[in-house]
Amino acid sequence: MSGESAKATGSRSSLARVLSALSDRAWLLLGLLVAVGAMLPTAGLSGFYLTVVVQMYIFAVLALSWDLVGGQTGYPSFGNMAFFGFGAYTTAILLKDWGVAFFPAVLAAGPVAVVFALVIGLAVLRLRGGYFAIATLGVLLVSVQLSRNFEFTGGASGKILFDIPPENTFYYVFLAILAVEAAVALYLTRTRFGYVLNAIRDDEGRATAMGVNTTYYKTAAWMLSALFTGWVGGAWGAFNTFVDPQTAYNLGWNVELITMALIGGAGTVAGPILGAFGLTLAIFVVDTVFPGWQLVALGLVIIATVLLLPDGIVGTLEERAAAMEYYEMGGEAAADSSAAAADETPGSSDPDVGDPEVSDS
Amino acid sequence: MALTQFVVNGLLVGALFAAVAVGFALIWGVVGIINLAHGELLMLGGYVTYWLVAFSGGSGGGSIWVALATVPVALAALYAVGYLLQRLLVTHVADADLFLTLLVTFGVSIVLQQLAIQAWSATPRSVGAGFADPSIVIAGVFIPKIKLIAFFGAIALTLLLWGYLRTTRRGRAIRAVAQNPEAARLVGIDVAHTRAVTFGLSAAIAGGTGSFVAMILSVQPQMGLAYTLKSFVIVVFGGLGSIPGALVGGLLLGSVEELTAGFVGSQWTLAVSFSLLVVLLLVKPSGLFGRSVEEGEG
Numbered sequence: 001m002s003g004e005s006a007k008a009t010g011s012r013s014s015l016a017r018v019l020s021a022l023s024d025r026a027w028l029l030l031g032l033l034v035a036v037g038a039m040l041p042t043a044g045l046s047g048f049y050l051t052v053v054v055q056m057y058i059f060a061v062l063a064l065s066w067d068l069v070g071g072q073t074g075y076p077s078f079g080n081m082a083f084f085g086f087g088a089y090t091t092a093i094l095l096k097d098w099g100v101a102f103f104p105a106v107l108a109a110g111p112v113a114v115v116f117a118l119v120i121g122l123a124v125l126r127l128r129g130g131y132f133a134i135a136t137l138g139v140l141l142v143s144v145q146l147s148r149n150f151e152f153t154g155g156a157s158g159k160i161l162f163d164i165p166p167e168n169t170f171y172y173v174f175l176a177i178l179a180v181e182a183a184v185a186l187y188l189t190r191t192r193f194g195y196v197l198n199a200i201r202d203d204e205g206r207a208t209a210m211g212v213n214t215t216y217y218k219t220a221a222w223m224l225s226a227l228f229t230g231w232v233g234g235a236w237g238a239f240n241t242f243v244d245p246q247t248a249y250n251l252g253w254n255v256e257l258i259t260m261a262l263i264g265g266a267g268t269v270a271g272p273i274l275g276a277f278g279l280t281l282a283i284f285v286v287d288t289v290f291p292g293w294q295l296v297a298l299g300l301v302i303i304a305t306v307l308l309l310p311d312g313i314v315g316t317l318e319e320r321a322a323a324m325e326y327y328e329m330g331g332e333a334a335a336d337s338s339a340a341a342a343d344e345t346p347g348s349s350d351p352d353v354g355d356p357e358v359s360d361s
Numbered sequence: 362m363a364l365t366q367f368v369v370n371g372l373l374v375g376a377l378f379a380a381v382a383v384g385f386a387l388i389w390g391v392v393g394i395i396n397l398a399h400g401e402l403l404m405l406g407g408y409v410t411y412w413l414v415a416f417s418g419g420s421g422g423g424s425i426w427v428a429l430a431t432v433p434v435a436l437a438a439l440y441a442v443g444y445l446l447q448r449l450l451v452t453h454v455a456d457a458d459l460f461l462t463l464l465v466t467f468g469v470s471i472v473l474q475q476l477a478i479q480a481w482s483a484t485p486r487s488v489g490a491g492f493a494d495p496s497i498v499i500a501g502v503f504i505p506k507i508k509l510i511a512f513f514g515a516i517a518l519t520l521l522l523w524g525y526l527r528t529t530r531r532g533r534a535i536r537a538v539a540q541n542p543e544a545a546r547l548v549g550i551d552v553a554h555t556r557a558v559t560f561g562l563s564a565a566i567a568g569g570t571g572s573f574v575a576m577i578l579s580v581q582p583q584m585g586l587a588y589t590l591k592s593f594v595i596v597v598f599g600g601l602g603s604i605p606g607a608l609v610g611g612l613l614l615g616s617v618e619e620l621t622a623g624f625v626g627s628q629w630t631l632a633v634s635f636s637l638l639v640v641l642l643l644v645k646p647s648g649l650f651g652r653s654v655e656e657g658e659g
Contacts, residue, residue: 076464129460130459131597137590142636145631149629296476298471299472300468300472306464307465
C-alpha cells in the first residue's frame with residue numbers, strides 16, 4: 001500500500017483520490033448504474049435471477065430508508081418494518097377491497113405510511129438511544145398484533161392478491177423507487193437539511209442550542225424514511241401476491257436491513273446500498289447451500305460486523321484514506337483531507353446515539 | 362368474581378415477569394447493556410428443565426419435585442452461559458456505542474433462537490401438562506398449586522439476588538462497578554471479572570425463571586423477544602436500578618395482561634401493555650420508582 005501511494009505526486013493519497021473522484025461524480029455514477037439496471041431485463045435477466053435482483057433493490061431501499069434516521073440522524077430504529085407492513089396492507093386493501101388500479105394503489109402506500117409515521121414519530125422521537133430503539137421495536141410488534149386482530153386487514157390469514165402486473169413491471173417499479181430514493185438521499189446529504197440531521201446525531205443538545213428546531217428535522221427525516229419504506233412495502237405486497245402479519249412485518253428482515261446499513265457504512269449513501277446488495281446475495285447463497293440456516297448465519301454476520309467493522313465498509317475506507325493521507329503527507333495535508341472527508345460524507349461516520357435519555361426537545 | 366380471579370392470575374404470573382426483569386435491570390445498570398438476548402436466556406433455562414424432566418422419564422406426569430430439582434441446574438448452566446457471553450463477546454462492545462451493543466445482543470438472540478429451532482424444533486413444550494394440578498380455592502378464587510410454587514420460586518430468586526447484592530462482598534463490588542468503574546478499579550476490584558459475574562447472575566435468574574415458565578406455561582424457541590420486551594416495560598416502569606420497583610412493575614404488568622386477556626381478549630395483551638409503556642415513557646421517563654444508576658441498588 002505505502003509503496004504504491006508513495007508514487008502519488010499530488011497532494012492526495014491514492015485511496016483518498018479515488019474516493020473523492022467517485023464522490024465528485026456521484027450523480028454520474030448513479031445515472032450510469034440506474035441505466036445499467038434498466039437494461040438488465042432486456043439483456044436477458046429473468047426468472048429466479050430477476051427475483052434475486054428485485055430482492056436486492058427492495059433491501060437497498062429498506063437499508064437506505066433506515067439510514068436516513070438511524071445513520072444520518074442517530075436514531076437507531078428497530079421497527080422500520082412497521083412502515084413496510086403499513087405500505088403492504090395499504091396496497092393490498094386498495095387492490096383487493098377497493099378495486100383500485102395497480103399504480104395508484106402502490107403510490108398510495110407511501111403517503112399512508114407517512115401519516116402513520118407522523119403520529120408514531122410525535123411520540124417515539126422524543127426518546128433517545130435505547131429507549132427509542134425499544135419503543136420502535138414495540139411499535140412493530142404492536143403493529144403485527146393489531147393487523148392480526150382487525151377484520152379489515154384480513155386477520156391472521158391475511159390477503160391474497162390476484163391480477164397483478166408481470167414480473168418486469170415490478171422490476172422497474174422497485175428500480176424506480178431505489179433510484180429516486182438514492183437521488184433524494186444524495187441531494188439531501190449536500191444540503192442544509194442533511195447537515196442538520198448529522199448535527200442532531202453528533203450532539204442534539206448543541207444543535208438545539210444553535211437555534212435548530214430539531215423536532216421538525218427529526219420528524220421530517222422519519223417521515224421521509226417511512227415514505228420510501230411504505231412504497232417498497234406496497235409494491236412488495238403485490239409482488240408477493242400475499243400479505244399477512246407474519247410476512248408483511250417480517251421480523252428477520254427488520255434486523256437484516258439494519259445489518260446491511262451497518263455493514264456498508266451507516267451515515268453514508270453508498271454504504272447501505274452496497275451492504276444491501278452484498279448481504280442479500282450472501283443470504284441467497286446460504287439459503288441455497290444450507291436451507292434453514294440463513295438466520296443463524298445472519299446473527300453471526302451481525303456479531304462479526306459489530307466486532308470487526310463497526311464503521312462499515314464505506315466508513316472504514318474513508319477513515320483509512322484520511323489516515324493514509326495524514327501519515328504520507330504530514331500535518332499540512334491533514335486539514336486538507338478532513339475537508340475532503342467532509343465533502344464526501346458530512347460529519348463522522350459513526351452514529352452516536354448518545355445516552356438513553358429523553359431528549360430535551 | 363372474575364375480576365379477582367384475573368388479578369390473582371396476573372399476580373401469580375407477574376412474579377415471574379418481575380424476576381426476569383430484575384436480571385435485565387441488573388445488566389443494564391451495571392454493565393450498561395440493554396441485553397436483547399435476555400429472553401433467549403430465559404428460553405434456554407426453560408429447555409434445561411424441560412429436557413431434564415423428559416430424560417428422567419417424566420415428561421408426561423412427572424412429579425413436581427423432579428421439575429423443581431432442575432431449577433438449580435438451570436441457574437448454574439445459565440450462569441456459565443452469561444459469564445462466557447460477557448467475557449468472550451459483550452466485553453468487546455461494552456464501551457462502544459449503545460446502538461452497537463443493542464445490535465450485537467440482537468445478533469446473539471437470533472443465533473440462540475435459530476439454533477434452538479434447529480435443535481428442538483419450533484413446537485411449544487411444557488413439563489407442567491402432566492402434573493396432577495389441584496387448585497387451592499380461596500373465596501371462589503382458584504389458585505393452581507404449581508402456579509403458587511412458581512410464584513414463590515420467582516420471588517425467592519428475586520430476594521436472593523437482592524440479598525446477595527446488599528450483603529456480600531462481591532455484591533458490593535458489583536454495585537461499586539455500577540457506580541463508577543474507574544474508581545472501582547482503583548480500589549482493587551477486578552472490573553472485567555465483576556462484570557462477567559454480573560452477567561452470569563443476570564442470565565442465571567433469567568434461566569431459573571425460565572424453569573418455572575416451563576412448568577406453568579410452555580417453552581418455545583421464539584418466546585424470548587416477548588419476555589425481553591416485558592422486562593423492558595417493567596424496568597422502565599419500576600425505574601432502572603430498583604429491585605423493589607421491578608417487583609411492583611412485574612406484578613402490575615402481570616395483572617394488566619391478565620385483565621386485558623380476561624376482559625378484551627388475549628390477542629390484545631401486547632398492544633395494551635406496550636401502549637402503556639409508550640405513554641409512561643412520555644409522561645415520566647425516569648420510572649415511577651426511578652432513581653439514577655449512581656444511587657441505585659444495582
